[in-house]
Amino acid sequence: xxxxxxxxxxxxxxxxxxxxxxxxxxxxxxxxxxxxxxLHVPLGFRPQGAVLAGLDLSRIAWGNDVAIEKEKAMIxxxxxxxxxxxAGTINRTPFTGGLHGIPIFRPGATDFKLxxxxxxxxxxxMSPGYLxxxxxxxxxxxxxxxxDTVKTPHxxxxxxxxxxxxxxxxxxxxxxxxxxxxxxxxxxxxEDGKYHDLEESPHPAVYLSVSxxxxxxxxxxxxxxxxxxxxxxxxxxxxxxxxxxxxxDVQSWTDDLESQLFPARAPQSPLADR
Numbered sequence: 001x002x003x004x005x006x007x008x009x010x011x012x013x014x015x016x017x018x019x020x021x022x023x024x025x026x027x028x029x030x031x032x033x034x035x036x037x038x039l040h041v042p043l044g045f046r047p048q049g050a051v052l053a054g055l056d057l058s059r060i061a062w063g064n065d066v067a068i069e070k071e072k073a074m075i076x077x078x079x080x081x082x083x084x085x086x087a088g089t090i091n092r093t094p095f096t097g098g099l100h101g102i103p104i105f106r107p108g109a110t111d112f113k114l115x116x117x118x119x120x121x122x123x124x125x126m127s128p129g130y131l132x133x134x135x136x137x138x139x140x141x142x143x144x145x146x147x148d149t150v151k152t153p154h155x156x157x158x159x160x161x162x163x164x165x166x167x168x169x170x171x172x173x174x175x176x177x178x179x180x181x182x183x184x185x186x187x188x189x190x191e192d193g194k195y196h197d198l199e200e201s202p203h204p205a206v207y208l209s210v211s212x213x214x215x216x217x218x219x220x221x222x223x224x225x226x227x228x229x230x231x232x233x234x235x236x237x238x239x240x241x242x243x244x245x246x247x248x249d250v251q252s253w254t255d256d257l258e259s260q261l262f263p264a265r266a267p268q269s270p271l272a273d274r
Contacts, residue, residue, distance in 0.1 A: 044159070044193015045094065046135035047253035051228045052093065053078075053220040053235050054249040068211045071218065072146060074242050075127060081234045083226035088130030089210060089218050093253070094195045095260040100203070104166070105178040112181075119165050121158075121204035122195045123179065125213040131157070131190060133221040141173045141188035144209035154212050157188035162204035179206060198261070221253070228252035 071089060078087045103117035128143055130136075139160070148155050156179070163172035163186070172186045184206075192202045220239070224231055232250040239248055 041194065041198055042192075043094070044136055044191050044195075047257050049223055049225070050133065050135075050253040051222045051224060051231055051235070052249075052251055052253050052256050053222065053239065055218045055220070055239065055243075055246045056216075068146075068149075070243060071127060071210065074220070074239055075129060077238045077242060078220060078222055078235065079129075081222075081224070081231065081238060083224040083231065084222055085225070086129060086133040086223040087220060088133045089127040089220050090130050090134075091125040091210070091213075091217055091219070093219055093221070093256070094193065095197070095257060100196050102179060102206075104162075104204070104206070107176045107178060107183060109178055118177070119162070119204050121162055121179075121206050123206045123208065125210045126157075126207045127210045130207075130221055133223045135223070136193065137191045139189050139191060140171075141186070143188060144207070144211075146211055148209040149211050152212075154182045154184040155187045155209055156184045157190055157207040158186055159190050159205040160192050161202040162206060163189050165204055179208070184208070228255070 075087050075089065078084060100122045101120035102123040103112070103114055104119050104121050105112060105117055109116060126144065128145055131138055131143055138157070141157070144155060144157060156177075158166075158172060166172070166177060167175055172189050175186045176183055177186075178184070190207070193205070194200060195203060195205060220235075222231070222235065228251055235250050236248050240246075
């Protein structure tokens with residue numbers, strides 16, 4: 001009987017291990033297929049061939065003018081790296097959280113209660129060149145410029161959903177709206193994209209000029225024919241030579257997208273610690 005019980009326990013443990021391994025394999029296949037699907041869904045940007053370099057500049061005691069000049073110098077230096085074809089910055093990339101319900105008001109509004117807003121939008125702060133690096137199509141108008149400063153009228157690039165929900169068939173270029181208390185002029189319209197999850201319906205999005213915004217977390221988006229593993233050291237050297245007091249995290253955009261969309265959630269084997 002003792003031998004029978006041992007064999008029964010061994011068979012039970014073996015069965016549990018086989019079941020857990022099968023579950024892990026299935027979970028991995030689902031994640032891989034999900035990633036393949038994600039890369040074929042119209043995202044409004046193209047992660048393939050792009051590298052992200054994350055810097056947290058919020059702890060640097062810069063005035064706004066100094067921060068902008070540093071960022072301009074960093075982007076220019078990155079564009080000089082071998083293999084780089086486009087570069088720009090954004091405060092956060094799609095699928096990385098953040099507020100997706102910033103209220104938008106019509107010009108002339110004085111009561112900024114949420115129920116008086118026209119719509120809620122994803123709001124990003126980007127530098128000139130981000131749209132090109134992200135391969136986000138500019139459909140009408142222009143990109144933001146370094147000539148857009150705190151001393152000039154606030155400008156924004158909006159997506160098609162924003163333009164359509166705000167002004168219908170009326171051309172959006174030259175129209176104005178209020179965001180964060182600033183009267184802002186539309187200078188460009190880009191294609192719609194996915195910002196929070198793959199299943200979301202078309203959602204309004206606004207891209208503000210980084211040179212008219214507060215500095216904070218900065219993500220460099222670099223398009224290059226070099227893979228992330230090869231360009232990483234050049235990026236770290238180039239950026240740290242301009243600002244040595246920040247940490248830099250470099251990875252391919254596809255890897256970052258995979259980690260955001262498909263975090264590891266598979267259960268561990270109950271036998272793993274035995």
